[in-house]
Amino acid sequence: MRLLRCGADGVLVELGSQAEVAAARAALLTLPGVVDLVPAARTLLVVLTPGAPAATRVREALDGVDLTAAPAVDARSVVLPVVYDGPDLDLVADAAGISTDEVVRLHSGAAYTVAFTGFAPGFGYLTGLPEPLRQPRLDTPRTRVPEGSVGVAGEFTGVYPRPSPGGWRLLGRLADGADALFDPTRTPAALLAPGDAVRFEVAG
Numbered sequence: 001m002r003l004l005r006c007g008a009d010g011v012l013v014e015l016g017s018q019a020e021v022a023a024a025r026a027a028l029l030t031l032p033g034v035v036d037l038v039p040a041a042r043t044l045l046v047v048l049t050p051g052a053p054a055a056t057r058v059r060e061a062l063d064g065v066d067l068t069a070a071p072a073v074d075a076r077s078v079v080l081p082v083v084y085d086g087p088d089l090d091l092v093a094d095a096a097g098i099s100t101d102e103v104v105r106l107h108s109g110a111a112y113t114v115a116f117t118g119f120a121p122g123f124g125y126l127t128g129l130p131e132p133l134r135q136p137r138l139d140t141p142r143t144r145v146p147e148g149s150v151g152v153a154g155e156f157t158g159v160y161p162r163p164s165p166g167g168w169r170l171l172g173r174l175a176d177g178a179d180a181l182f183d184p185t186r187t188p189a190a191l192l193a194p195g196d197a198v199r200f201e202v203a204g
Contacts, residue, residue, distance in 0.1 A: 001013060001014065001016075001024075001067070002014040006045065008054075009049065009050050009054050010045060010046065011045075011046045011054045013044040013062070014042065015042055015043065018041060018127060019067075019070070021041075021043070022039070022071055022115070023065065023068070023070070023071050024067060025037050025039050025071070025195070027062055027065045028046060031061045035048060038116075039115065040118070041116065041125075046058050075113070075197040076193070076195070077196070077197045077198075077199070078191065078196055078197070079198075079199050079200075079201050080174060080198065080199070080200050080201065081174065081178050081200075081203035082108065082174060082200045082201065082202065084103075084104045085172055085173070086150065088151075089104075089171055089172070095135050096132035096133060096135070098132060104202060106130040107171055110130050112128040112199065112200075113126065113195070113196070113197055114126055114195060115127045115194065116194050117192065117194065120182075121161060121182045122182025123159070123160065124159070124181075124193075124194075124196070126156060127155060129155055133152050134152070135154075135169055136154065137154070138167045141167030143165050144165065145165065145170065146160070146163055147163050148181075149168075149170050150173060150174065151166070151169055151170045152171060153167065153169065159174060160181075179191050
């Protein structure tokens with residue numbers, strides 16, 4: 001673990017894995033004076049109210065915390081209905097050496113956690129993807145991925161909240177009527193937040 005100063009009241013905590021990021025975030029949720037916690041793949045940005053040196057406060061809070069242990073948190077649960085008819089469904093099945101039905105069963109049967117958000121407003125990087133579905137991005141990204149597309153890339157799965165370029169392998173799309181991943185008129189605007197538990201449900 002390494003702590004890097006970010007301005008007068010921020011600290012970037014560099015960690016070795018997403019599990020460590022989750023554990024550190026859980027340990028700092030109750031730290032007095034926390035303004036924001038921003039997790040990423042291997043880092044956690046901690047922003048505190050002005051006062052005592054931020055790095056000292058963060059280091060003291062993490063001292064003695066077992067970063068290898070899964071954090072005990074009350075996760076909010078989100079269920080996303082999916083139509084599994086994506087253009088890369090056959091590609092993912094062929095690469096995994098399984099049938100498309102098995103791809104759907106594996107993807108919809110897993111329990112996911114929002115590790116962090118980014119790339120676009122409302123885009124959550126979800127961990128918990130079954131091993132056979134952990135595949136590389138497309139060699140040539142698409143110039144436009146439709147809103148609601150459900151994809152996989154590396155160890156992550158996620159849903160595109162808006163039309164955008166993207167290189168993830170697409171398994172399907174959110175069913176009609178599903179909650180929007182990002183709605184600026186809603187509070188909060190983003191449906192998913194770090195720590196949320198997510199499950200995909202076969203629609204139709």
